[in-house]
Amino acid sequence: MTTTPQRSVVVNSFTNSLLDPDADMLGPVADGGTIIANTAPGCWGPMLTPRLRGGHEVTQPVAVAGAKPGDGVAIRIKDITVTALATASGFDRSPAEYSLGDPYVAARCPHCDVVWPETHVDGIGAGAITCDTCKNPVTPFEMVHGYTVVFDDTGEVGLTIGQQAAEKIAHEAEYYAALPDASVQHPVLTLAPADLPAVMVRMRPFLGQLGSTPSRVMPDSHNAGDFGAALIDAPHDYAMTADELATHKTDGHMDIDAVREGAVLVVPVKVDGAGIYLGDMHAAQGDGEIASHTMDVAGSVTLQVNVVKDYPIDGPVLFPLVADLPPIARPFSAVERGKAERLAKTWGVGAIEESAPISVIGTAPNMNDAITNALERAAALLDVSVPEVRNRATITGAVEIGRDPGVVHVTFLAPLERLDAVGLGDIAREQYGL
Numbered sequence: 038m039t040t041t042p043q044r045s046v047v048v049n050s051f052t053n054s055l056l057d058p059d060a061d062m063l064g065p066v067a068d069g070g071t072i073i074a075n076t077a078p079g080c081w082g083p084m085l086t087p088r089l090r091g092g093h094e095v096t097q098p099v100a101v102a103g104a105k106p107g108d109g110v111a112i113r114i115k116d117i118t119v120t121a122l123a124t125a126s127g128f129d130r131s132p133a134e135y136s137l138g139d140p141y142v143a144a145r146c147p148h149c150d151v152v153w154p155e156t157h158v159d160g161i162g163a164g165a166i167t168c169d170t171c172k173n174p175v176t177p178f179e180m181v182h183g184y185t186v187v188f189d190d191t192g193e194v195g196l197t198i199g200q201q202a203a204e205k206i207a208h209e210a211e212y213y214a215a216l217p218d219a220s221v222q223h224p225v226l227t228l229a230p231a232d233l234p235a236v237m238v239r240m241r242p243f244l245g246q247l248g249s250t251p252s253r254v255m256p257d258s259h260n261a262g263d264f265g266a267a268l269i270d271a272p273h274d275y276a277m278t279a280d281e282l283a284t285h286k287t288d289g290h291m292d293i294d295a296v297r298e299g300a301v302l303v304v305p306v307k308v309d310g311a312g313i314y315l316g317d318m319h320a321a322q323g324d325g326e327i328a329s330h331t332m333d334v335a336g337s338v339t340l341q342v343n344v345v346k347d348y349p350i351d352g353p354v355l356f357p358l359v360a361d362l363p364p365i366a367r368p369f370s371a372v373e374r375g376k377a378e379r380l381a382k383t384w385g386v387g388a389i390e391e392s393a394p395i396s397v398i399g400t401a402p403n404m405n406d407a408i409t410n411a412l413e414r415a416a417a418l419l420d421v422s423v424p425e426v427r428n429r430a431t432i433t434g435a436v437e438i439g440r441d442p443g444v445v446h447v448t449f450l451a452p453l454e455r456l457d458a459v460g461l462g463d464i465a466r467e468q469y470g471l
Contacts, residue, residue, distance in 0.1 A: 248289020
């Protein structure tokens with residue numbers, strides 16, 4: 038890392054699936070500067086690569102000049118472009134003998150008892166990932182029901198394909214996956230799954246991972262309250278207590294489909310420089326990611342970052358596109374406001390509250406606790422009570438699911454004066470034309 042802030046930083050390097058506050062960062066990028074990154078697929082490819090220790094392959098973090106613990110960083114997502122030509126995914130199971138407690142974090146070869154074994158691809162299909170030491174297949178994850186999907190040239194539509202076509206692609210998996218040069222994962226296309234042919238999908242790319250570096254070494258996919266719960270008292274090197282998880286995580290692994298081009302995400306800073314990282318791009322996903330995985334793809338991303346001083350909460354806040362807001366959480370039109378002003382005059386109400394949409398993220402081992410986490414964060418952000426947030430989210434918003442089992446975002450219209458007090462009002466005004 039240099040000492041002079043750069044107007045733009047290009048990222049072509051990846052972590053070993055670990056987020057380490059003591060590891061080297063790129064940059065620093067200037068406050069207001071740009072991060073341009075080539076991202077590798079998350080989930081299945083890294084899940085099939087036992088040497089990786091976090092279940093994903095995210096970019097090397099970038100320091101942001103002036104960002105200190107207790108601040109926030111506003112990330113404007115300027116561009117998300119899928120570069121992959123195809124991908125594969127599906128619902129999985131994890132044979133217990135192939136890991137030390139957690140197949141995402143501590144994959145193990147049961148034949149030679151090596152944890153994090155080096156592996157290579159030998160052929161195609163379910164048994165193609167092979168241990169370098171003992172030459173046996175290593176399958177920490179098995180695809181119970183899967184599919185291979187190809188994308189059209191416009192980046193708008195995908196189509197799942199049959200077995201013969203999937204096997205053709207499997208023989209050239211790295212080409213079709215468009216893996217970045219520095220990626221070390223085995224491409225999931227190698228498996229050639231084809232249980233769901235001839236299904237059209239609508240592409241709507243977003244980032245499953247976008248956040249700041251936690252203040253303790255943590256597997257990247259576990260930087261959230263639901264997946265992170267697997268680290269509590271775990272039998273491997275990255276175990277921690279529940280209190281340590283809550284203290285150090287930054288909830289960068291959200292799988293919220295509204296974290297897409299045009300949105301603004303504000304993330305907490307827990308280490309000097311923030312350490313902004315990204316990855317796990319998805320071609321599309323429904324709320325909840327109910328199959329546990331979706332269409333992970335390689336892609337290119339452009340972000341603009343700004344420091345928000347004295348950010349009052351420990352988790353992310355999202356300003357989605359208007360199209361991604363619940364209908365009752367969208368900004369009011371001039372016609373609607375005129376009707377409300379007539380009501381105010383009739384019933385003796387003073388000046389009508391100026392408001393803007395916000396979406397506060399919460400994570401926990403289950404949905405109920407994740408909702409509580411989001412409500413408490415929203416209350417702390419706005420300096421109001423949790424019951425007030427509950428009422429606002431009920432009549433001007435919604436609770437939306439990011440990922441099962443425990444990532445949600447509570448979206449509602451918040452008072453602009455409260456957003457101004459924590460340095461977020463101008464972001465809301467810019468995002469929604471207020």
